[in-house]
Amino acid sequence: MIEIALAGNPNTGKTSLFNILTNSYEYVGNWSGVTVEKKVGMLNNKKGHLIDLPGIYSLNPLSRDEGVATRFLIEENFSMVLNIVDASQLERNLYLTIQLLEYGKPVVIGLNMVDVAKGRGIMVNEKKLSERLQSPVLPIVARTGSGCKELAGLLTNEEQENKPLYILYGQPLERAMETLVAKMPDAENLPPKRWLALQFFEGNEVVHALLKTMMPEAELQRIFAETEAQVQSEEGAKSLSYHIRAVRAEYIKGVLDVSLQKGEEVTYTLTDRIDNIVTNKFLGIPIFILFMYLIFKLTFDWLGSPISDMLDAFLTGPLTDDLTSMLQAAGASAFIKAVILDGIVAGVGGVLVFVPQIMILFFLISFIEDSGYMARIAMVMDKTLESIGLNGKAFIPMIIGFGCNVPGIMAARTIEQPKERLLTIILTPLMSCSARLSVYSLFVGAFFTQNQALVVLSLYLLGIVIALTLAKIFSSTILKEESSMFVIELPPYRIPQWRTLMRNTWEKGKGFIKKAGTFIFGGSVIIWFLSYAGPGGLGVDMNKSFLALIGGAIAPLFEPIGFGSWQAGAALITGFLAKEVVVSTMNIIYVAPDLHTLQGVMAHHFTSLSAYSFMAFLLLYVPCLATVAVIKKETGSAKWTWFSIIYALLIAYIVSLIIYQGGKLLGF
């Protein structure tokens, strides 16, 4: 088994290539120490692993997360690097390539987007490029898979020599590197010493930390300062890192001179034209809102609900009938029958019916992400977000949060400023995720049949408005930001690829199904049991069950906000496990075999106003268990984790109080 690292700039088609070269994920987790997702896939020929490094521009990291790639090169065992480069942005992409070549492990270069480059009048002579870089270069189009088979053929175990690329950095720096190399101990598993020395002089913090374990920090600083002074005086450079960058840029220019032909420059006119509309002065924000509205229409009214109804009909009809007769035939006791039909089928089935809607939502979010529109949204929103102490990039985690808060919070890592990132993390849970959607669907189906999409949209907007208001409050009080930054790459628009969309949708959506099979399954059994048992023994009247006792204990608290029943209290407690469990709990509590019966029963327990107040409370009160866990992981702070739970509870109560009491005053 060989280990191959996949490296490249962001937005170069790395994920597409990864998906084409591998069939399945061997492992998806996090890189140790940081929260960047680590993906390892099995190559299609089953002869090696492909390790997806985060997209980076340089091995010298700007943020902590970007250090992952450098740390990988230093610490882990691998036999070669697959470097994907964007042919239309060769000059910038080669900057990383040079650093990988200097490292010395065999590098195979996948020259991606040759079609885009051609469209812009850029012709790359891959033979000449390969000769100059002394590494195989293969033109590919990762989006369509063209050339990828040949590329996979190069990823073999054949013993290849390590032959680092050797660029001369001028007398003073070369001398200093020699000195530093001589001071390094002869340890095994050490990366190439010259590469370490060079990265150190470039200011690479990760390498600096490694060298500190070998020699005194004072000595390192002395060498660095002396060398910088020499380079400044002898080479006339501003700093060491500038000098190194300039030498590399010069080298790259030499490579491109022989391997690149620029024809007539055609800028991407289609992107220009689309941008004219979607980032238009007046239309930009309305278009974005229209987009979101269409997404909700598709998810609920047009596509999602009909499919969910069909699934519901199947689960409560044929499936329940078959199960009942099977249990009958097997001679199951009344207890077992009750567990399965009233507990598991009602609980798990009640949640599973929302899978189609959730999948559609994930699909549409993936579409926005892959099309290039997401970066424009960030830009359109930047000014607004800056005024409340965030930057445009904070909008991306929030939109992803509509699918599920967990990946949304993880997406906040693209935000460079620590405080802006923290603020985004603690506010993303206010974005109404698809699990909450299942609860809304239940309620709007019962109380707001005429305006389903509109009522749901209002809840989403409520979440956004509250998040933005709190951002302003937090950023001007507890999280004052000294300087905010915003630089965003605007990739050309492209039509997302089916393969990637489907895979992304599945990867995100399957967690939901898995949850239904484990968490909600177990939860349903427990909730059912608590509703079945009571101080008086088993099979008691539900109003005298343990669940009624527990729910009843906190119910008075909810009286002022419109739903002081023990059922609502119990449902909200269980909702902390996962918000969709509220639906399971209600199915069990109201002993409703299917959605329509449940909605009918609920009409006796809620009014339209208290239903809306309940939905608003559910939207805002404590993030679910999985989200709390990811907040803890991302912030690394128990204090902020508690903060995000407590402020949410307070806000939820206040908002619901205003809705319910205000609504009553207005005569609803």
Added chain:
Amino acid sequence: MVLTDIKAGGKAKITNTEHVNVLVRRRLLDLGIMEGTEISIKRILPFGGPFAVEAGGQWVGIRRSEAKLIQVCHS
């Protein structure tokens, strides 16, 4: 002259980025935007919003406050 003096659709050459925030400068450098780079203004968002600029086929969005600190000359 600074970048914000250029109108949408106009071009300029960067002469100095020293006053720009360190993190922003480093990110622009990663994207191939530095002293000597030819840059064109693609879009200017309203109400003091960001600038979309293009350099070497690469489109980047930056804030107006940052664009004000980038010195340029006519190319």
